[in-house]
Amino acid sequence: MMKIFKEIATCFVLLLFVSDSIFAQIKADAVWQWSTTVNALTSKETNDHPTAFLWIPPNCKQVKGVVIGQHNMLEEGILEHPAFRENLAKLGFAEIWVTPALDMVYDFNATTSLTAFNEMINSFADISGYSELQFAPIIPIGHSAAASYPWNFAASNPSRTLAIISVHGDAPLTNMTGSGRPNPDWGNRNIDGIPGLFVMGEYEWLEGRIAPAIAYRKAHPKAPIAYLCDAGFGHFDYSDELVGFLNMFIAKSAKARLPVSFAMNSPVALKAVDPEKGWLVDRWRDNKPSVALPATFANYQGNKEDAGWAFDREMALATESYYARAKGKMPQYIGYVQAGKLLSPSGFSGFNPKFIPLADGLTFHLHTKYLDAVVGKPAAKGHSTAKINITRICGPVVKVDDSTFKISFNRLGFNNTKRSGDVWFMARSDGDAIYKSAVQQANMKIPIVNKEGKAQQINFPPIELTREQKEIKLKASSDSGEPVQYYIKAGPAEIKNDKLYLTRIPPSAKYPLKVTVVAWQYGRSFSPQLQSASPVEQVFYITRR
Known part of the structure; x- marks a missing residue:
């Protein structure tokens, strides 16, 4: 038994190592x-x-x-x-x-x-x-x-x-x-x-x-x-x-x-x-001990109908290690702070911060703090010293720093009234040896377009990429004089600092490959108000070199 739990602990350390190194690399x-x-x-x-x-x-x-x-x-x-x-x-x-x-x-x-x-x-x-x-x-x-x-x-x-x-x-x-x-009737399907x-x-x-x-x-x-x-x-x-x-x-x-x-x-x-x-592993039982150790199907000592299945020993121990990191630890809770004030919780969506833009009309701040209590949950008896990290779950934003985010529309576009302006955040604390990890979602609604103020238009010249080029400066402009933003709707390319870079093309790809680039300018919701410009697309094709 001691050997099994040593292996579980090893799996847990590896999972934590992954946690510290990758999430920050995710691109919006x-x-x-x-x-x-x-x-x-x-x-x-x-x-x-x-x-x-x-x-x-x-x-x-x-x-x-x-x-x-x-x-x-x-x-x-x-x-x-x-x-x-x-x-x-x-x-x-x-x-x-x-x-x-x-x-x-x-x-x-x-x-x-x-x-x-x-x-x-x-x-x-x-x-x-x-x-x-x-x-x-x-x-x-x-x-x-x-x-x-x-x-x-x-x-x-x-x-x-x-x-x-x-x-x-x-x-x-x-x-x-x-x-x-309701699910469809499976009939005799399985x-x-x-x-x-x-x-x-x-x-x-x-x-x-x-x-x-x-x-x-x-x-x-x-x-x-x-x-x-x-x-x-x-x-x-x-x-x-x-x-x-x-x-x-x-x-x-x-x-x-x-x-x-x-x-x-x-x-x-x-x-x-x-x-x-395969193997069997006991299902989650909150803070209660497992009723049986992971084992091959034939040797499992618990209720086989109640247990979860696993391909092999590695997967069974990885499942147990997932549970070991939280069992027996105390809860901790997270809240959101905006403009120096702790926000009130709001049911299903957790918290609902408002979009309060800074001078560029796109950037905004969002903060968090540990809470002593949450409605419907036992009172917290403290919290870990772990840093709370806010990340994007989905929606048209990118993270600038620990508490700063910026609107960044993407391939989802502007025509989905349910999702184009729907931003979800996750605040997470990893916890420690005493307190289990905590997560808290928040939902922000941003206007998909600014409708008030002076109108503006975007001029986006055609993109002409020669066979030898792998990058090109994008030159869209707005008659308002405000900077234009871009995203790649589809195609083997990415944009950094207004430059388009071609990415590696899969070896069996069919040529020519279509690349669609969208230019947009969000405008301002505060004085002097500026309407959002209609987005403009440009398409070019990559031919075989």
Whole structure:
């Protein structure tokens, strides 16, 4: 037993090392080399067709799998996380992100969901040059309102689903869907042999939410379903530690299920995973001790129907280490401060800071502090000395320093009245040996456009890049004299200090590659007021050198 817990402690140290080193590297505007319009659907959020974005690792010659997420909240940040992409690059896996979502639940009984999916995949197979996308195995990933989508997708496409990831999360066929919509009737469908990961945050943990997963495993013993309590975290956040666990799960799924080699122009024959050849690990029990030690399926001493599944010893011990970091520690709480005043909590969204811009009309401050108490929670008996770190969960902002953020519109654009001005923050304290980690979300609504004041227009000259150039100075201007901002909507490029730089192009890419650049000027909401300019797009194409 001592040896097992020494190994658990080692896993925990490694997870903390990852936490300290990666999160600061996340970009608010990561590269997505291709985009396509999904014409089969019209979204109620935009009254327009959704747009899907494709990222293929720059070193990838053949796509062996695709992780597909829709636009709810955490999917974007996880897909753009540097460590997540590094892991996928090693595996030869691509990513697709769709905004607005095609179908949060993925009701496979509605023909439009399947039609939209096929249109999206086939379009990317054509425009990217990676024709194998038509057949590549898929890992659906979804959060909250989109957390049932991965299970339902797998049930409707079992031969193509490599693995399933539901993050803060729904159980398969749950009656407590994050979307509030019922799951489709599976009939005689099942997810036997497909590894699934059900992640639920400690601060959102409800027995009623894990009960459907336990019931499903009992009714379908050939379904390998893993549980992970995201100990020390809640519903609205993701972390380096969680991304590290997802990376391990995806890598093990690929190793277990993909053949050594396979054709690019036909479906891949995935190998089924037998749960009885894996390990079992006790599920999260708050501060109570585990009822049984992790063990192989045959040797597990606890209730096998109640336990979570794991691929192997490494994954089982990593699960236990995740729990060990929080068990027995005291809670601590975080609040938000703005303009020197502690903000009042505001239900589901946590806190609602206001957008109070500085002189540039874009930058604003946001602070945090430890709290003594939170409504509905036991009073805190102090707090750690750990620094509270605020990061962006989603929305059009970038972090400037510890307490300063700046509006930075991106590929989401300006036409989504629900999401284009919807900014979510996460404040986190890592805690210490006495206090467990704490997280607190906040939601800020920013005006998508400034409508009052003097009008302005942007002049954005065409972008002309010669074959030899890998960078170019962007020269858009506003007749107001205010500086113009930019973002890459899609294409293998990035922008730094008003310069566009081409990024590495995947080796099997189809030429020419389209790059779409958007210039925008936000204006000012204070005197002298200035209206937002209409954004202007310029498109250019990269030809083979």
